Each structure stands twice: as C-alpha cells, then as structure tokens.
Amino acid sequence: MQYNLAVPFTILLQSFVSCQSFLPFMLKHHYRNNKQDPNIAPSISSGRFLAATSTLHNELLAETSLIDQHERYTCSNRTLYPPSKISRNGTLQVDSLHTIYYEEYGNRNDNNTNNSSTGSIALSLHGGPGAGSFPRHAQFFDPDKYQQVILFDQRGCGKSIPRGETANNTLQDLVNDIESLRIHLGVDKFDVVMGGSWGSTLALAYAQSFPERVGSMVLRGVCLFRPQEINWLFGHVDNEVPLDNKTNCVSNRDKLGEAWVNFTKGVADDGSEFEGGIRSVLKKYYNHLLGPDPIARAIATQSWFRWEMGVSSFNNSLNVGKGTDMGDVIVWDKARNSWLDRHGEVDNEIVESLRRWPQRAPHLHSISSTAKPKQVFQNNLNYNAGNLSKADAETFVPAQAMLTCHYSVNDAFMMSDFQLLKQRNIDRIRHIPCIAVQGARDFICPPDSALDLKEAWPEMECRIVTEGKHSMYDPRILSELVDATDHMAAIDIN
Numbered sequence: 001m002q003y004n005l006a007v008p009f010t011i012l013l014q015s016f017v018s019c020q021s022f023l024p025f026m027l028k029h030h031y032r033n034n035k036q037d038p039n040i041a042p043s044i045s046s047g048r049f050l051a052a053t054s055t056l057h058n059e060l061l062a063e064t065s066l067i068d069q070h071e072r073y074t075c076s077n078r079t080l081y082p083p084s085k086i087s088r089n090g091t092l093q094v095d096s097l098h099t100i101y102y103e104e105y106g107n108r109n110d111n112n113t114n115n116s117s118t119g120s121i122a123l124s125l126h127g128g129p130g131a132g133s134f135p136r137h138a139q140f141f142d143p144d145k146y147q148q149v150i151l152f153d154q155r156g157c158g159k160s161i162p163r164g165e166t167a168n169n170t171l172q173d174l175v176n177d178i179e180s181l182r183i184h185l186g187v188d189k190f191d192v193v194m195g196g197s198w199g200s201t202l203a204l205a206y207a208q209s210f211p212e213r214v215g216s217m218v219l220r221g222v223c224l225f226r227p228q229e230i231n232w233l234f235g236h237v238d239n240e241v242p243l244d245n246k247t248n249c250v251s252n253r254d255k256l257g258e259a260w261v262n263f264t265k266g267v268a269d270d271g272s273e274f275e276g277g278i279r280s281v282l283k284k285y286y287n288h289l290l291g292p293d294p295i296a297r298a299i300a301t302q303s304w305f306r307w308e309m310g311v312s313s314f315n316n317s318l319n320v321g322k323g324t325d326m327g328d329v330i331v332w333d334k335a336r337n338s339w340l341d342r343h344g345e346v347d348n349e350i351v352e353s354l355r356r357w358p359q360r361a362p363h364l365h366s367i368s369s370t371a372k373p374k375q376v377f378q379n380n381l382n383y384n385a386g387n388l389s390k391a392d393a394e395t396f397v398p399a400q401a402m403l404t405c406h407y408s409v410n411d412a413f414m415m416s417d418f419q420l421l422k423q424r425n426i427d428r429i430r431h432i433p434c435i436a437v438q439g440a441r442d443f444i445c446p447p448d449s450a451l452d453l454k455e456a457w458p459e460m461e462c463r464i465v466t467e468g469k470h471s472m473y474d475p476r477i478l479s480e481l482v483d484a485t486d487h488m489a490a491i492d493i494n
Contacts, residue, residue, distance in 0.1 A: 078479035080139035087148075092184050094155070094177050097168050101159035102152035102181060105138040119147025120191035120215075120489045123178070125206075126151075127197035127221075130403030132158030140194065140472075140481050145489035150190075152181060154202075157399040164397040166290065166406045171205055171225075171414045178206050182213060189213050192488045194481070196220035196472050197445055198407075200436075205418045207432060208425045216488040217434040220481060221442050221470050222450035224420050228357065229449060230408045233311065234285075235278040236260060248357050249278070250311055250443060259310045266303025267296075279409070286409045289402045294393035301398040304405075312470045314443045329480070330440075332454050332462040354464065356446035421456045433491060434460040435484040439468025439477055 089103040106119065124137045133151035141149045153160040155169045155177065182190065193214050195203030200219040207214040223229060228248060236251040251260035267284040277283075288300035328341045330351060339346040407414055419425060434457070438450035447464060454462040463484075468476045 077475070078482040080136065080478065080482070081142055083135060083139055084143055086135070091160075092177075092181055094173075094180055095168055097162070097165065098155045098173075098177075099161050100152055100155060100177055100181070101161075102150060102185075103133070103135070103138075104148055104150055104185070105135075105141075106143060106146055106148040108148035120145060121148045121150070121187055121189070122146050122192040122194065122485070123150045123182075123190040125178075125193065125195035125199035125202050126154065126158075127195075127199045128157065128400050128404055129154065129198050129407045130157040130400035131198075132399070140478075141192075141485050142489065145486065146192075148187075150181070150185065150187075152177075156403055164399045164402045166403065169403070169406065171202070171407075172417055174202055175206050175209050178202075179210055179213070189215055191215040192218060192485060194218040194220075194485065197223050197470070198225070198404075201225045201420070204420050204429075207429045208418070208420065211428045211432065214429070214432055216491065217429075217432055218481060218484045218488060219434065219436040219450075220438075220472055220477060221445040222436055222438055222453055223445045224449045224453065225407075225411055225415055226449075227411060229445070230282075230411050231278050232357065232446065233444060234282040234408055236281060237278060250356075256311065256314065259307060263303055263307040266300050282405070282409060286405050289398070289405050294390060294396065297398065297402075298393045298396055301396075301401045304398075304401045308444070311443050328466050330464040330466065332458070332460075334459050334461070337458075351451070351464070354440050354447045355451065356443075357448050421452060423456070426456050430457065430459055433488065435487070436460055436462045437468075437477060437480040437484060438462065438464050439470060439474065440464050440466045441468060442470040444470040 084105050087104050087106055087108070089101070091099050091101050093099045108119070108121070122141050124133065124140070126133045126137065132153050135151075137151055138149040154174050156163060156165045190213060193203045193207065194217070195201070196219070200221065201223045203217055203219060204224075207217060232248060232250055235249045237249050250256055251263075264281050267281065267288050285300055285304060288296045289304070291297070328343075330339055330341050330346050332338075333340050336345075339348060339351050436450050436453065438445075438447050440447055450462055450464070454460055463480055465476045465480055468474055468480075472478060472481060
C-alpha cells in the first residue's frame with residue numbers, strides 16, 4: 001500500500017492555518033465602561049451598588065440596565081489591533097535539556113521610552129499542549145494600553161528546543177518556566193494573564209502557584225484537564241455500554257461517528273488489535289506519535305489533525321431556550337448573583353442545558369501521588385511508505401500532536417499537583433479579577449468546564465457566547481477577548 005502524504009498533508013496544513021485566520025466580523029458590542037469613548041454611558045460600579053440602600057440599589061439597577069443591557073449581552077464586531085514589531089526576543093535555558101523561546105511586543109524596553117510608564121504588562125499562553133505562540137496573539141492587546149506583551153513557546157514546541165521532547169515536560173515544569181521567564185525579563189507582576197484551551201489550564205495552574213504575580217486573568221475555552229475532558233475528545237465507548245455513558249464521548253455522537261472511524265484508521269495499519277477501554281485508540285496514537293517509526297508518526301499526525309479540525313468545526317445544533325437569541329452573550333454577574341442576557345435574567349436551567357455531558361465530571365482528580373508517566377511502547381511498525389521517504393519523515397516533528405497526546409495519556413500524572421477546582425486552590429485566586437469567555441458551540445472544550453469553574457469561583461465573570469466555537473479567531477470569541485483585555489487594562493489591580 002502506498003501513502004502519498006505530500007499533497008494531502010499540504011492541504012491539511014493549509015486548512016489548519018485557514019481555520020486560524022482572520023475572519024470578517026459582525027455586530028458591535030460594548031459591555032464595559034470605556035473612558036476613551038464619549039459615546040458610551042458610564043456604568044455604575046458594584047462598589048456603589050453595595051454602598052447604596054436597598055431602595056436606591058434597585059433604582060440604580062433599573063436605570064443602568066436600560067443603558068447597558070443591550071450592549072453587554074450581544075456580540076460585537078471588535079477586531080484585532082494592528083500588528084506590531086517585536087521589541088525584543090530571545091531564549092532562556094530552563095534546565096539541562098530545554099531552552100524556551102520568547103518574544104516581547106510593546107515599548108517597555110524601547111530606549112526612547114520611559115520604562116516607568118503606566119502601561120500594563122500581559123502574558124499570553126498558547127494552547128495545545130504544543131501549539132506554539134504566534135505574533136497575532138499579541139494583537140489581542142491594545143498597544144496604547146499595554147507597554148509589554150510577552151509570548152513564549154512552551155517546552156518542546158514552536159521555536160523552543162528540543163522540538164517534540166517529552167522528557168522533563170510536565171505541567172509543573174511549564175509553571176516553573178513562566179516564573180523563570182518573569183524573573184528573567186524583570187517583570188514584578190503580570191497585570192493580565194490570558195490563556196485559551198490548554199492555555200487556560202496553564203494560566204490557572206500558574207495563578208494558583210504564584211497568585212501574587214498575577215493581576216488579572218482572561219480565559220477562553222476553559223479546560224481543566226480532568227479525565228472526563230480527555231475522554232470526551234479522544235475516548236470511545238463500545239456498543240454494549242449504556243447510552244448515557246456513550247454521550248460523554250464526542251466520538252459516539254451520530255454526526256461524528258464516520259469521522260471517528262477515519263481517526264482509528266490512522267493507527268490501525270500495523271495489524272495489532274486495540275487493547276480495549278475508553279482510551280484504547282488514544283493509547284495507540286501514543287505509540288505511533290512517540291514511537292520509533294517516523295513514517296507511522298507522519299500518518300498518525302495526518303489523521304490526528306483531521307479529527308481535531310473536524311470536531312472544532314463541527315456545526316452542531318443548539319437550543320438555548322426560550323427568550324435567548326443566538327448571537328446573545330449569557331453572562332454570570334456575581335453582583336446580581338444571576339445569569340443575564342440582553343432580555344434580562346436567564347433561568348439557570350437554560351444555562352445548564354448547554355452542558356454536553358449528561359453525567360457531570362468529578363471536580364477533583366481521583367489520582368494517586370505515585371502516578372507515573374506512561375512509557376512509550378517501542379515497536380517496529382511495518383509500513384510501506386510509498387513515495388514518503390524515511391529520511392523526509394525523520395525530519396518531521398509534529399510537536400502539537402506529540403505533546404497533546406503525551407499530556408492526554410499522562411493526564412493523571414500531569415495534574416497530580418494541580419487540583420484546579422479544589423477550594424483551597426480557588427481561594428488562592430479568588431481575589432483575582434477574571435473573565436472567562438466560553439463558546440456554547442465549543443466541541444473541543446465544551447461549556448461544562450467553564451460552568452464547573454464558575455460554580456467553584458463565582459467571583460469570576462463567565463461569558464457564554466451562544467454562537468461561539470473553540471477558536472480564538474472565531475469572530476464572536478475574538479471580539480469578547482479584545483473587550484476583556486481592554487477592560488483588564490483599565491482596572492486597578494494593585
């Protein structure tokens with residue numbers, strides 16, 4: 001059998017890039033007081049509400065709701081800020097094996113600029129694991145409000161070396177790397193830490209480890225990296241298992257069944273049997289992506305990205321309930337202790353209906369402190385590579401697929417020191433302002449985790465975009481993120 005990967009893989013990568021590309025945007029939305037814009041009426045702070053008498057409180061709520069209700073709870077057409085040049089870049093050796101690459105944007109290190117300026121400092125954390133950072137990530141921050149935006153490639157990906165390396169590559173290592181980078185760059189505190197998908201896991205883990213170094217947080221597509229989240233995306237339940245358990249895996253959804261079959265074919269040609277269990281396919285991908293055969297790795301990578309892109313772009317139907325329109329934003333407002341949209345209060349049952357898992361994921365990881373990483377099964381897969389030479393395959397290191405698989409299979413070990421929803425850990429960050437932007441149509445990181453985080457951390461503002469999906473470049477999600485970074489730059493975090 002011949003595997004002509006040259007053209008299909010090029011098309012695949014082009015498709016992957018295009019789904020991250022800049023898209024046209026619709027409908028303007030402002031949900032915060034913007035002192036730069038005289039056309040937006042100022043909102044009344046929650047502090048004034050709390051200080052008012054109950055009668056005045058209700059009057060003020062009624063008055064201001066007429067002004068800001070439509071603006072806060074409908075999608076906007078915010079766009080990325082213009083691209084800017086790198087002000088500084090470099091590398092930092094974080095241990096005897098790994099060296100991470102970083103970039104800085106802004107004027108904090110400009111010799112012609114007063115470094116004591118009042119602009120904010122932001123850290124952007126990429127997803128994956130292993131996706132790498134890109135200059136466009138800095139465009140979510142207003143250059144007039146942020147004097148420094150820091151991007152870096154996490155261990156084993158992007159321009160960090162060695163590429164695809166899984167040794168000494170754990171969540172604890174990445175948290176330590178952020179702290180090392182902060183010290184290296186001479187930053188006292190990150191005014192804003194923004195992370196999406198896996199980046200939200202890392203953002204929460206860092207904030208809970210070093211709360212004094214985080215001023216505020218912006219999360220997108222909340223991921224807590226619990227076992228059920230891994231099972232949802234990469235698991236599969238056989239026919240004999242009751243239906244209620246099946247729906248906890250996206251692969252068991254009717255419209256994605258064929259895509260899952262194609263996903264399994266990427267690791268089926270070695271002739272071995274699947275070992276069984278909900279993660280049997282994921283474990284075979286682990287052996288292929290991190291095993292010794294470069295051609296098997298290339299073939300598995302092609303199927304891996306087709307599966308992830310298919311789930312990410314899945315056009316699922318969604319019913320958000322009577323009175324809530326597609327295009328709305330449903331917001332958890334702690335000051336009012338309720339969910340709100342532009343029509344007013346939203347029943348909690350409507351929000352709960354956005355969950356994808358009929359059985360709630362446990363809040364804590366049920367793991368042993370002696371958990372160890374899975375070892376790569378060394379085998380010699382017998383593939384006929386066709387026109388793909390072994391030499392070409394050996395130069396191909398699919399860091400994102402390799403690292404995502406590495407972290408997913410070893411999730412118990414990775415999260416053993418990070419129970420992100422545990423009360424004592426939430427208490428460490430409860431004072432930190434946080435906005436979580438969640439797409440209701442996100443099938444990679446479903447709303448369940450954002451809702452669970454909101455339950456544990458009700459002080460957080462959770463914003464559910466009813467038409468939003470997973471990508472940070474989804475026009476509705478992008479607009480909400482830009483609004484959020486603008487807002488965080490304006491608040492007093494000291």
